Amino acid sequence: MFNYGFFNFDSKAELLDKAIEYWNPGKTKFWQDAGIDLVIDRREGYFLYDMSGRRLIDLHLNGGTYNFGHRNPELVATLKSALDYFDMGNHWFPSVARAAFAEKLVKTAPGMKYAIFGAGGAEAVEIALKTARYATKRRKIVSIIKGYHGHSGLSVATGDDRFSKIFLADRPEEFVQVPFNDIDALERALRGRDVAAFIIETIPATYGFPMPNDGYLKACQELCRRYGTLYIADEVQTGLMRTGMMWGWQSYGLEPDMFVTGKGLGGGIYPISACVVTEKCGGWLHEDGAAHISTSGGSELGCVVGHQVIDILQRPEVISNVHFVADFFHRSLNQMMAAHSDVFVGIRQRGVILGLEFDHPEGAVAVSRALYENGVWAIFSSLDKRVLQFKPGVLLDVATCQEIVDRMEAAMPRVRALLRSPRRAA
Amino acid sequence: MQMQLHEDAPRLVVPDRAEATARMKIDRAGWAVRSYARFDRAAVMRVTRAVAEAAHKAAQEYAEWAVRETGMGVVEHKRLKNELSAHPLVDFYENTDLVNPRVDTGRKMVEIPKPAGVVLALTPATNPVSTLYYKAILALLSRNAVIFSPHPLARACCAHAAARLEAAAVAAGAPAGLIQCIEEPSVPLVQALMASPKVQVILATGGGPMVRAAYSSGNPAIGVGPGNAPVYVDPTADQTLAAQRIVDSKAFDNSVLCTNESVLISLAENANRLERGLRAAGAHILSEPEVGKLRAWLFPHGHLNTAAVGKSAVWIAQQAGLRVVPSTRVLIAPVAQVGLDEPLTREKLCPVLAWATAETFERATGMAQMILRMTGAGHSAAIHCEDPQKAMDFAAALSVYRVVVNAPCSQGAAGFATHLAPSFMIGTGYFGRSSVGENIGPQHLVHWTRLAWNSDASVQMGDFGAVRAPFEGQAPAPRPAPAPAAAPLAEAGGMDRDMLRQLILQELRELTRGQS
Structure with missing residues (x-):
């Protein structure tokens, strides 16, 4: 039972049915088909929690809406x-x-x-x-x-x-x-x-x-x-x-x-x-x-x-933090790309705006899914599905950044498997 | 919410900016230390030396500033303390390697030092900048980042000094954010920060409640309790020399070091000789009515009048309504009792020394222990004597972790006139409700990961001669914009292999794919 006081749902499945019935069937089904069964429930800092309780690190941030994390x-x-x-x-x-x-x-x-x-x-x-x-x-x-x-x-x-x-x-x-x-x-x-x-x-x-x-x-x-x-x-x-x-x-x-x-x-x-x-x-x-x-x-x-x-x-601490986060991902993603150059072929970066290029027309859709399965939420670019939008927040700390990289590394075999499978990613 | 249209109070409640900013400082320190913890020893020592040099150069400036801002202490002595917390402190640890792994083939063990991470350091009003210098150097030597929470009475000089040391560290190649200072310290703020899961250890120097709060925060803490050093002068000691040392020690920075002598104990048989020495050294021995006046002013309602802390003997005498000559350095108050019933035998942090007389050495030792039972347990004591047995018996009987012999206790217990580790954190150990009983040093900010081989003789350890050490030398500073990285040279061993590999890969990609 998901009791939110104002309304309640018996299960995530019930919520999805209601979303299809009353809200937006197309969007709801799109994510189901893409293997991303996310219904964001609780949220805190750079973490999202699915209704199932599963935690995801948010690298989508809705294009910087959650620059400071959720509910700063x-x-x-x-x-x-x-x-x-x-x-x-x-x-x-x-x-x-x-x-x-x-x-x-x-x-x-x-x-x-x-x-x-x-x-x-x-x-x-x-x-x-x-x-x-x-x-x-x-x-x-x-x-x-x-x-x-x-x-x-x-x-x-x-x-x-x-x-x-x-x-x-x-x-x-x-x-x-x-x-x-x-x-x-x-x-x-x-x-x-x-x-x-x-x-x-x-x-x-x-x-x-x-x-x-x-x-x-x-x-x-x-x-x-x-x-x-x-x-x-x-x-x-x-x-x-x-x-x-x-x-x-x-x-x-x-x-x-x-x-x-x-x-x-x-x-x-x-x-x-x-x-x-x-x-x-x-x-x-x-x-x-x-x-x-x-x-x-x-x-x-x-x-x-x-x-x-x-x-x-405008605080100096924030400006400094942005530079640290940008520098961290510059280094660690370059290292990762070197190790996975068969699929991960390019990094576009300015500050904490990053686009990661994958060597497949829908490569980023697969990566998005593999990351999702490994506890990270980052979305592909709607108008170029080779590219994953990778958008770390300006207040991220060391531990979370390291965890992102570790989880990404763990997701790479799954990326390869998805890209090889005849059904492709989604 | 109540609207307050009639006055200038803010109509909206602004969230606590000081706390939000301080939490950002902790994250920033986390980033800084991530990079600094991979520096090799040469780079660490280079950064530390550069900071020590900046500290040394500004010693006089901050001595003046601290006295001006806090109204405590003596500029000349504060300069000396600042200087001692710069190069001599680094010299002391020159050969203490907290960076390189230790290989012990005999015990088949390899030990890898792991810095704590983010150190939250409290600094007191009494020794503000010298403590800041000292804790900054400790953090640098152990490859930690430090965030200072200065006593509000000394916040401006501390903020300025921290910024200067940080700039020196950065100029020497350290990442930005290694040395930071809270601009608007307050008790609720420091309590909130002490409980942060992103703080690895608290170095608490300050009043008892603050130290207890550090230990209650849930985070590892090294806090030190208050001092109240008894000093015993034995008849075997050179009375003139002993008196001179005691007066010098009490006059040093107007007794703001917690290691300063608080109660003098002598035997009846050497009291006259000692008194002559004390007077000659610049002490004013109070008469019984004068002691009453001083007690009334210094301990109104039984509590220390904090206005006295770090003030000169002459100023205190004036306030208490006593007439003393202007050259008076120390006020000595003969007391009949020690312990709870005589407030003058508590910690005073000003150039006032209580003086009790005992009939025997054993009774004198008992008195010293009585004083420590009240306050100052685990801290310091001093003895002036030429009889090693007595020195041994005195130290064995007392609940302290350092007994300074034939030296001024202010400086001696803090490692500046003895071979103890130079320190502004005097570990008060279990007697003093602290986790460490020795003078705190950089080694307390490092723990070691131990690789321990099977002790069975048939299992070989392998050769560690060619094993790569777990650090990278000095890392390039983070770049604000993603401009192509200038080839960063690792200072110690030329270009890092990973860096080289990345550069080559980057170039290859650009050649084959063009600009993306």
């Missing part, structure tokens, strides 16, 4: 404290929490002027694209093939057509895509001087974290400047110290016109996102500040949590 005690205390005084707030009015958080956020990013809040990454992207259209009076948006910026109206149109065509939400006439790391293609797209914005994840996450070539992002930014296009850095997965610096664009020496942050900004306990813009882009905030409205965007509870998230990330 300091952030939970912050939210509880905020709940004793605030609620979501009234978006029409200025508020102490929003003003304080906006200031805190803007001050992390030299050159930026305003923080415009949303409730999720897609909303922040939406704000960025609308802001670009306002500022340039142009309509076209360029993004990269296999880029990912969310699932709302404008944001989904920038991404892979897997997510737009099904809902008839693709708009090829306004949304152009160019190959990643292809600077000439971008120039061809911008040359007509009719593009409002170029939006790009600083390291494309859902594409499996392929690393931008040396100078690529900077060249993109220069092309944008040349053709009057605004450069939007999508920092939802690369921001918040995950590259070893507060924002990924800083680590590449960029000066974007806008950037977007979400996921970990709410510490995994309260949803909040932000589009941070320069003075030049923020004109509509003067002309009609209510032109974009969001009841839950910039909730004061989220602002208090986000304020503390930034505060924590």
Whole structure:
């Protein structure tokens, strides 16, 4: 009996039946078929517990949402404290929490002027694209093939057509895509001087974290400047110290016109996102500040949590820890790759953002499963299933990191077996 | 929650940042020590020497700062203590190898040293920076990381000193995070940290309650109890020399070392000779009414007036309403009784010395034991005498683990005027409710893994001459961004084989696959 007070289930099987019946049959069945029967129950730090009680180390982190681990005690205390005084707030009015958080956020990013809040990454992207259209009076948006910026109206149109065509939400006439790391293609797209914005994840996450070539992002930014296009850095997965610096664009020496942050900004306990813009882009905030409205965007509870998230990330201890974790995985994964070079063929890394390449079109699906069977949860890249997303948290300690590597090592024979089997991984 | 709109108190409760940050320091120390524990001995000694040098250079600065911040002690003496806790401390352990495995072919045993890991070190207000120096050096020699929780009265000088030592360690190739300090120490915070499962051992120096708390934390702890050293001067001793040593010891840093003499015991037959020596050395012998005044000020309601700790004899005399000459170094209070009924025979940590007289050596020894029964068990005692039998009998009878002979006890028991290990942690052992009875050294922060072969003569141990040692030399510092690693050279033995292999593999991959 799983009694949660508000509701209860006799068994995990009953829960799965209910999930199929009332929630989402496709998603529920997908994981069953993939051999991953995970129903996350309790969670603490970097550990997840399945309903069966089995413990998993979380290397998925939902793209950095759980950067600080699950239910980080300091952030939970912050939210509880905020709940004793605030609620979501009234978006029409200025508020102490929003003003304080906006200031805190803007001050992390030299050159930026305003923080415009949303409730999720897609909303922040939406704000960025609308802001670009306002500022340039142009309509076209360029993004990269296999880029990912969310699932709302404008944001989904920038991404892979897997997510737009099904809902008839693709708009090829306004949304152009160019190959990643292809600077000439971008120039061809911008040359007509009719593009409002170029939006790009600083390291494309859902594409499996392929690393931008040396100078690529900077060249993109220069092309944008040349053709009057605004450069939007999508920092939802690369921001918040995950590259070893507060924002990924800083680590590449960029000066974007806008950037977007979400996921970990709410510490995994309260949803909040932000589009941070320069003075030049923020004109509509003067002309009609209510032109974009969001009841839950910039909730004061989220602002208090986000304020503390930034505060924590600025502590020297955290910065040092990120470097230690990044260095640890750099060394140990290189060692592991050397020992398993028949299947494990590449490491993409910047800070604690890693993509591990496996020598099979669905290699990462098999690895994800083998790791799951060995107590580690890491997800493959939706848009490149050769690559495992490997996303350690910024506060990980030595013991957990060593355990991850030990468990990974233990999983390698199973990886080989899965890759050899005729049914493949899933 | 109660809203407090009428005043400036925060309207929201901010979670304890000090505790959250301190826990991050523990994790950071864990990372640092993971790397440092693989340093070879040459690299360890290089880092330790570099830190000792930084400590030595700043000895005067921190002596001044500590006196300014705490109001205790004497700058000149604090400088000396700081200096002694730098190079001379390292010199003492120069030949104590806590890094290389020991191979004992006779007993068919190999012993591999394993550092504790993260050491949580408490430092007292009385000897703040010298204790910090000392514990940092101990941690470095034993390949541990240390996090300091300074006494709040001395937190600024300690935080600064820790940062300086850390910088010196890093400059010498140590990983960052090896020496850290809690910025906002408090009793609840240190109690929370002491219970952290990520702390391997606590080095507790401080008041009795804090030491008990360390032992109650559930973590391994080395705590030391309070001192209250009795010093016996036998008629066989050179009275002038003995008096000089005692006064010097009491005046040293205004008696803030827990090893300082607390109660002087002599026989009636040498009392006059000793008194002349004490006066000549700068002691003021109090009259009976003066003793009453001093007792009333120093032990109001029977408890030590902490304002006296580390203050000069002249200042204390003024406060107590006594007239003494400005050159007075020590106040000596003749007492009729010792033990519970005479507060002046308790630990005072200031240049006040109680003086009791006995009829016989046996009675004097009994008095010393009575004093220790009250407080100071397991700590220190001193004897001035030329009769080895008496020295033996005195030491055998007392519940202490060190008896300093013909030397100042402040310095002597702490290893600075004797051949005892130089230490700011005087192990008070089982008498003093502690786990260690000797002066604490780096060896207490290491345990050994023993490979023990079958003792049967038919089983051979094998040749360990060519076996690779379990360390890598100095590791390259972690890199902030994943830029290609500069070829990291292991200082001791050229390039590490694994490192070389990785570099070659990396190059091969890049050649064959291009940039990914």
